[in-house]
Amino acid sequence: DVRMTQSPSSLSASVGDRVTITCQASHDISNSLNWYQQRPGKAPNLLIFTASNLEAGVPSRFSGGGSGTHFTLTISSLQPEDIGTYYCQQYDNLPRTFGGGTRVEI
Amino acid sequence: QLQLQESGSRVVKPSQTLSLTCALSGGSISSGGYSWTWIRQPPGKGLEWIGYIYPTGSTSYSPSLRSRLTMSVDMSENQFSLNLSSVTAADTAVYYCARGRDTLDAWGPGILVTVSS
Numbered sequence: 146d147v148r149m150t151q152s153p154s155s156l157s158a159s160v161g162d163r164v165t166i167t168c169q170a171s172h173d174i175s176n177s178l179n180w181y182q183q184r185p186g187k188a189p190n191l192l193i194f195t196a197s198n199l200e201a202g203v204p205s206r207f208s209g210g211g212s213g214t215h216f217t218l219t220i221s222s223l224q225p226e227d228i229g230t231y232y233c234q235q236y237d238n239l240p241r242t243f244g245g246g247t248r249v250e251i
Numbered sequence: 252q253l254q255l256q257e258s259g260s261r262v263v264k265p266s267q268t269l270s271l272t273c274a275l276s277g278g279s280i281s282s283g284g285y286s287w288t289w290i291r292q293p294p295g296k297g298l299e300w301i302g303y304i305y306p307t308g309s310t311s312y313s314p315s316l317r318s319r320l321t322m323s324v325d326m327s328e329n330q331f332s333l334n335l336s337s338v339t340a341a342d343t344a345v346y347y348c349a350r351g352r353d354t355l356d357a358w359g360p361g362i363l364v365t366v367s368s
Contacts, residue, residue, distance in 0.1 A: 240300055
């Protein structure tokens with residue numbers, strides 16, 4: 146299985162801060178990487194697909210980058226509604242695997 | 252707009268079978284070439300991929316669950332289902348259904364299933 150390691154596991158930042166979350170894959174997965182946001186008590190929601198493509202309706206302050214084994218999710222200016230947990234997910238191999246999540250607090 | 256809704260038994264006894272259904276509205280399970288995925292999340296923990304199914308019935312299952320898992324599609328009812336046998340407390344989780352094989356772009360709200368006697 147491809148192991149996905151996220152860091153940090155949690156962070157606290159202020160409104161307006163730039164926030165970066167990292168996801169490391171145990172094998173080269175090219176750009177087969179998605180990012181999801183899970184608000185408290187809700188289902189996950191797709192933010193970024195194929196490493197860097199913004200899902201329709203997602204604010205432009207979210208961006209994704211990277212390829213191979215190292216990926217990032219950046220929030221350019223943190224907003225109160227961005228609190229929640231963020232997960233990366235690879236789809237290069239079966240089984241699909243998720244990172245352990247990064248909890249974002251304000 | 253596509254909506255997915257999970258339903259099924261919310262409490263299952265140990266050793267019994269967990270059965271869930273995901274009903275679609277606002278779209279057809281057989282259109283668009285999509286596959287349909289199940290994911291679960293134990294309380295306070297991260298996301299675990301369970302598997303997916305195509306409308307043709309072709310499946311891919313998590314190796315750790317494969318021996319206990321069956322997925323099916325009912326195109327007449329526009330829904331797909333999951334059966335997980337011989338459950339234990341470790342199967343207690345919120346179960347989500349979602350659209351997609353690689354990228355999960357629509358999710359149900361989830362259903363908490365508790366394994367308890």
